[in-house]
Amino acid sequence: MxxxxxxxxxxxxxxxxxxxxxxxxxxxxxxxxxxxxxxxxxxxxxxxxxxxxxxxxxxxxxxxxxxxxxxxxxxxxxxSLSERSDLHGKISIGAVPSTITHLVVPALAAMRSEHPALDVELHTDLSNRLIQRVLDRDVIAGLVTEPEDAIDELSIIPICGEPYQLVAPVCATSDSQAELLGSWPFLWFDQRSLLSRQVAYYLRENRIRVNPGMEATSIEAVEALVAHNLGVSILPRRKNNPPMDGVVYLPLQGPSLERQVALITRKSSPRQDVTKELAKALKNVSAKKPIPK
CATH class of the missing domain: 1.10.10.10 (Winged helix-like DNA-binding domain superfamily/Winged helix DNA-binding domain)
Structure with a gap:
């Protein structure tokens, strides 16, 4: 066969x-x-x-x-059992879409320059689905919003923290969190995601009621809706991602809220060599200062 x-x-x-x-x-x-x-x-x-x-x-x-x-x-x-010292072979990895452009792609480029025999297949999905795909061995590793609960079969490698911030249109006449959340429609990133569950928890804990607005399946789309004066949102400040025109970013009030981005893999995965190199490359990229827009 x-x-x-x-x-x-x-x-x-x-x-x-x-x-x-x-x-x-x-x-x-x-x-x-x-x-x-x-x-x-x-x-x-x-x-x-x-x-x-x-x-x-x-x-x-x-x-x-x-x-x-x-x-x-x-x-x-x-x-992968070969005694070759370089990384090689075909691998599949996954990442949440918000990490692709300014985190995953530069990390993969750095890896490819050092390990040209490594053939990477990249998949994008929500964190909860990527976690399941790692468990199902569909991908060897996934860059996700760190799961709320530990999973025995998985190793979790922290990559970076991304503080949440209030995102509002530049035309907003107030920088008060209470006024912005109370007077504008609230724009949700995909409510099935771990990210939005964290935002919903923050709103509940701070007894903040929002006016339901539109929902989008990418952070970039939510920011674009904000830029066109269609509402406000709470989103993580993504590593190395330049700000969008037409949007202001304000720190959240009260206890800090941060999305932890982590690389997950099965503890029994035989491609720990690849996972370690990928984690190293991702950390190197996340430590660099973003290029101003």
Missing amino acids: NLRFLDTVVAISQQKTLVEAAKSVNLSHSAVSLQVSSLEDELQIRILDRSRRPPELTEQGWALVEHAKRLRLIVDDIL
Whole structure:
């Protein structure tokens, strides 16, 4: 059985169409079809339902995807046993979107310059889903908002702290937290996230009632809504991220509130070498002063 053919089936599960899946693995549409047909003949199962447009994975196809993911991790773990001193092989890591541009990307660039044989696949998701993906061995490590409770199977490496701040439009006539939160709609970052749970806890503990406003699935989108005078919000001051035009950032009143960004990995992961280097690179990037806008 060809492992690359199994990788192609995994790619199909992650894309909307066979054409997009083919592009993601640098193959032609016909090559993808041939690989799937070859696997179907070898395994005597139907992987794709070709009666649908576009074709979709069958139940057996989805089951094969899960086995293929586990097999790829096992193969990569075996390859990591090599006595080579440099980091190499294919790895998958995850990160919350708010850390990508100014933290994760520079860290990966630094790692790649030192370890060119390391092939990194980057996934973005919310913290709670990334935690589960690490536990499920879908990714070897995830950069997340540090979980509120310890998880026995995970190692947690603190990377940096990001203080929360009140974010308001520049046209706001007051810098009073009470007036801003009381008179403007409150804009939420995805309320399923650990980040928003921390904000909700702060509001409850300080007995602050807010006027419900819009909700967005990225911090950048929330800031853009604020910049267009659609409300106020409470967001972490992201490491090395330049301020957005049209927005003022004010310190929160009362007890300090800070998002802890941490790298998580399974304690039993055989790629601790990669995780340690990634944590080192992330800490180096977070220690640098941001470039003024």
